[in-house]
Amino acid sequence: MKNTIAERVADFLKDYPPFQFLSSSSLLKISGEVQVLYYEKDKPIFKEREKNTGVFYVVKDGAVRLYRTENQEPKIVDICDEGDLFGLRPLITKEDYELSASANEETILYGIPIELFLPIALEHKEVSNFLIASFASNVQDPYSLEESGKLFTEYSVERNSEIFDLQKAKYSKNILTCTPDTLIKVAASKMSHRNVGSIIVTEENKPKGIITNKDLRDKIATGAFQISDSVTKIMTRPVRCFHKDPTIAQAQLIMLKNDISHLCITEDGTPDSDLLGLITEHDIVVSFANNPVVLMKEVKLAKRTKRLRNVRLKVSQLLKKYLSQNLPLSQILNILNEINYAITVRVIELALKKMDVSPPCKFAWLALGSQGRKEQLLLTDQDHAIVFENVAPEDYEATQNYFIKLARHITRALHKIGYDYCPADMMASNPRWCQSLQEWKNQYDIWIKDPTPESQLLSAIFFDYSYVYGDTELVTSLSDNILDTLDQNNMFYRVMAKDAIRSPSPLGFFRQFLVEEDGEHKDFFDIKSRALMPLIDAARVLSLHHKLRNINNTAARFERLAEIETNNKEIYESCSYAFKALLKFRTKQGILHGDSGRFIELATLSKAEKLKLKRCFKPIQDIQEILTVRYQLK
Known part of the structure; x- marks a missing residue:
């Protein structure tokens, strides 16, 4: 007899990640166990520091707000609506909820038991990849802008336009092993001689346990056991195993789920079959050759524009991947803007080396418009300006010409990287947008005190600037002047x-x-x-x-x-x-x-x-x- 409710649930879920990656049979199996939950507006679903319920949620109808409490006041960090998934991360990491969730309006949710979902997810590469992205890109809260400094982890990567963590994980086949009757001091000597952090205890080539540096530290150095004891006294058992040819995402997910740093590869994925290899947490990290941190390093080492263009192409690939994984936009913006700004800084540094002499005075490069607001995700046209230190009137023209020449080097390089020239010529290579601090102050004073249709148009670009390179005091002084002028001209x-x-x-x-x-x-x-x-x-x-x-x-x-x-x-x-x-x-x-x-x-x-x-x-x-x-x- 058909389960019509399960079929309706499956028909809804199949349009949203990660369920869209599941086979029809797997999806129907999950849908048959889904809890259909109704919440009135403002009704809580779960709260901070509560123990997780073993269920994660998908919004069927309505909307859910996720928030944390700060100074006894709720602070919304995201709103989930139709098709969005939430409450998954605590289930994978076996932690309490870090956020609260409540219905933003009348809402129907599908509650999915993690115990049913996870085994099925591990058998589907794309689902494993989605799960990694959904929680491993951030160590605390994947929605918070304040966590931007922690976004550059080993878990987000793109390589040669492929989704790298769907590739096969490389594992070591030259494994250090010992028998159960081996003494701890002998096993430790072998680890030291081979300069490795683990040894697998095997019997007839089947893994029975594992000893790591952590075991030696916690169980031997503390005096809990003696080095003359056998390895069976301190080995961790049973060992976590997986069948051969796991993807990077699958291996990483298993390590995170079980809080382990070593994964044995066996013939059938159980400890009852022959040991084939070992994957360590270090192996996973090494596999990520092009994560955002590596891209940042590549930017800093770049000697030519061509190399920076290659980095920017990889950034575009990262953007596609992050969007397909449905990462919160705050994460995506923070990661990509940090790299984009680093590219611009490196372009400026290389351009300065092309100049015959050093800058005649202090200066600052400003990003304008969408880049100034740090909202630039797609490659767009260039909007930027230069503010330089006030100089004597007789030196002004020569100083401005120097920085215009510098700006031309920079704009040409940015164009080669993929940023179009601004059709309206709002670039630092235009003398109008390459001025001294005093001239910039005068310009903003005119815009504020005597607004015209043109000044209103320009204000949408030039009031959204941000510092990129150079002297920060110039930018601070300009900002102070703008705010002071606005104070005296409230009509603006x-x-x-x-x-x-x-x-x-x-x-x-x-x-x-x-x-x-x-x-x-x-x-x-x-x-x-x-x-x-x-x-x-x-x-x-x-x-x-x-x-x-x-x-x-x-x-x-x-x-x-x-x-x-x-x-x-x-x-x-x-x-x-x-x-x-x-x-x-x-x-x-x-x-x-x-x-x-x-x-x-x-x-x-x-x-x-x-x-x-x-x-x-x-x-x-x-x-x-x-x-x-x-x-x-x-």
């Missing part, structure tokens, strides 16, 4: 706010998508101007009003605003989530169609994708209402 906030609400609404009266009415992109949806820019513009004006420093990323700006204006906390947090979801969606579309992802053909989207897009539009209306009231725009 109103001008910026009015511009921020001018962007067309994403939806019509009947909640249909508003599309382009004519031109090359007729009937396409402009996700940049109708969805992303209203959030970017709103975050900018509110951040300037609150004098937020060194926070240029739109999502991060909203998160900081949520801390400052607690009465609007929910709206700001929703804006942060919506922006990340929209940017991720645009990036995926750009990769899929080989363009910027700005214009979307709605007919190509699934019902679920359209629903996710529409969920992101409500915060746009809310934030524009805040701007309208605060700056009296009506």
